[in-house]
Amino acid sequence: MKNGRNSPTCQRRIAVEECFAARMDSVHRSFIREILKVTADPSIISFAGGLPNPEMFPVQAMSEAASRILGGSTGAASLQYSTTEGDPVLRRFIADRYAKRGVEVDPDDIVITTGSQQCLDMAGKVFLDKGDTVVIERPGYLGAIQSFSVYEPNFVTVALQDDGPDLEELERAFAAGAKMFYAVPNFQNPSGVSYSAEKRAAVAELLDRYGVVFVEDDPYGELRFMGEHLPPVYSFRKKPGLLNGSFSKIAAPGFRLGWVVAPGVVRDKLVVAKQATDLHTSTLAQSIMRAYLEENDIDDHVETIRETYGRHREVMVEKIREYFPAQVRCTEPEGGMFLWATLPEGCSSMELFDSAIRRKVAFVPGAPFYADGGGDNTLRLNFSNADPERIGEGIARLGESIREFLD
Ligand code: PMP
Secondary structure (H helix, E strand, O other): OOOOOOOHHHHHOOOHHHHOOHHHHHOOOOHHHHHHHHOOOOOOEEOOOOOOOHHHOOHHHHHHHHHHHHHOOOHHHHOOOOOOOOOHHHHHHHHHHHHHOOOOOOHHHEEEEEHHHHHHHHHHHHHOOOOOEEEEEEOOOHHHHHHHHOOOOEEEEEEEEOOEEOHHHHHHHHHOOOOEEEEOOOOOOOOOOOOOHHHHHHHHHHHHHHOOEEEEEOOOOOOEOOOOOOOOHHHHOOOOOEEEEEOOOOOOHHHOEEEEEOOHHHHHHHHHHHHHHHOOOOHHHHHHHHHHHHHOOHHHHHHHHHHHHHHHHHHHHHHHHHHOOOOOEEOOOOEOOEEEEEOOOOOOHHHHHHHHHHOOEEOEEOHHHOOOOOOOOEEEEEOOOOOHHHHHHHHHHHHHHHHHHHO
16 A cells, blocks of 8 residues: 555654755744734734734725625626736736836736735746845845745845945845845835935846846835835836735735736746746635726825825834934834834844833844844834824833833
8 A cells, every 4th residue: 555554654654844845944934923923912012013004994995896796797707717917907907007107017017916925936936946146135025035035045135225225235246146136125124215216227227237137026115105206126127127016005915916017028937937826816806906996096095095104104203203212223214114223233122122022012123134144233113003192102112111221
């Protein structure tokens, strides 16, 4: 008997842990998801999560869209298998929104994905062989480090300055043979930093010159509270890269709807990679989102989110100026959901975390965002999720914890 109780494998009683693929050795559970367990206590004011504010979810309008889809003649089709590329009307809608912002995109070059997180996995699958070099920002998005790690690359990090990456470091990494550069040029997670127009152009030039694959992740670009909208690096390029977008921050993350823009030949490979993973993104989710977009003005909705998060950000920045000791440096982002704080050299934000929890306030220590170590004195603060009153109270508590800690 080959596979039964008496099979050789069964007699040897190999523990299932010994059967895990080697590639999973360097892929770890998300540190943030672990922290969220600690902060689930409602008495804790949490700046730890990366969650959009649920009050911004268009629940009523989505409920009506869902009823229209399921109650009408489209009901059965919305429950059927569909194409890997995704709903053509949704893709046209995304291309039209890019056009309004001056970015020319062919709807045929858009693939609807299961959240923009899936774009990272698809890019890894299509481009990365074991040992290939991926350049990422320092600090960088944890979800990308996790996603690419499955393909066993070698990570090289490049310092993120106030206006984008350190260009000398970036060029050095490209010249040393990097295959891919992953970046979040708008209101980056975790730092809130955005690339200046000059750095966007310079990064595009380097990418073109060295022929590096660029994965440009842009889930926060529409959440700008101040300053001028800047085109993606994608628009500065001679050779197009991959541009990822998402409905998570402008509508709701529970739909798990995102997209990737990629030129024909890359798009075709991405489609094959996605097909192998999930055949296609939920037809029902796409249908409801499409019905929502047809009947509602998403630009109005995004404006409401901008105003709300902008107010939250203002309160957080003001209270930080009031309560944090002067030695703590903080970014003051023009959009997005995160702000980044740097404690004096030698202070551990991991240790601060424990004393902050005693005061019932939480944040994410920065070290995990550094793919190759460091960042022990940094931390990430989210301002989208808590209301302004709790933001004020939380920052006051955190300020007390920091003062006590530094003393
Ligand atoms: N990229 C970045 C930079 C993010 O912050 C997130 C959300 N945490 C994602 C991708 C994934 O978002 P989603 O899959 O919901 O589109």
